Amino acid sequence: MTNKKQRLASVDALRGFDMFWIIGGEALFAPLLALTGWSLFAFGHEQMQHSQWHGFRFYDLIFPLFIFLSGVTLGIANKSLQGLPLENRWPVYRKAIKRLLILIGLGIVYNHGWGSGIPADLSEIRYASVLARIGFAWFFAAMIVWHFGPRAQYAIAAAILLGYWLLQVGFGPLTPADSVNSWLDQCCLPGITYLxxxxxxxxxxxxxxxxxxxxxxxxxxxxxxxxAGQHTNILVGLAAGGLACLLVGLLWHRVYPINKELWTGSFVLITSACSLLLLALFYLLVDRWQWRYFNYFFAVIGCNAILVYLGTSLVNWQYSSNSLFGGIAAALPDAAGTLVIACGVLLLQWLVLRWLYRREIFISP
Structure with missing residues (x-):
């Protein structure tokens, strides 16, 4: 296996770890807490809930980590369109636009966004979605990477964060009703908003x-x-970058609160820090120490991450788990039965994904 493929394997494994919590991993802590009473599981269950407004919990990391990983693949590919004539660039643009439109469309499908029925009422559709944001973040990052050098990319990233901060704090208080985000969404976002x-x-x-x-x-x-191949340098660089983002994010939080709902700049830095540190950890486990079974379990999930995410909305895995394991669950105490059903949900999805993985069927936009 080449170094490039090994790095991609660690990225797939981390993506799978990220999606593991989406497909049902978050549901394990509550029954484990009920069975054991251990404070560790109480902490885990708390971390599986989104922050209500300001603040940060582990579950807030899942979304930005996926966006981060989409950028990692761009960095590894190291593609540049600078200096190429339009006829050479256009096929790349067309593919990027197609990917963006597919993700926007799949996001609407995920939201069950057909309004009150067919024919659809366009004013009742929720167009904004997780998949759409992944698409836009990847698309604009790709355009920046393809058309600017590394120094300019760093400058653009800093300008986005500083400009967004000045816009938010200059408009008014960071409250649900009074933020500039609320004003712009009410003014210009078509359809309905979340809840x-x-x-x-x-x-x-x-x-x-x-x-x-x-x-x-x-x-x-x-x-x-x-x-590539310099394991120590890779680990030190990723860890140093993560710690630097963490320090700046925590300092910025004092005047600019960490907030997932508004995706504040301090939230970007904290989630980027966690993403870098997790990537360092997975690089160590998968590429350096070659933890094959660890890698395989998560890579099976990570190689079809978009399909996994759609499946959580379009397939009732809870019903399937109850159908197969409900008899076992009913014979056990409530907490143990709940744990059996939760594990069944994970197992069924993983087996389907393993079937696709072994046949090298990888579905991506």
Missing amino acids: NRPYDPEGLLSTLPSIVNALVGVFAGRWLRQK
């Missing part, structure tokens, strides 16, 4: 700083490429 809030957590303005999460991934991917 009919004044703002949409995947709305227009907060998509802008998410581009920086992808760009930090680009910087990490470029570092992996440049230092």
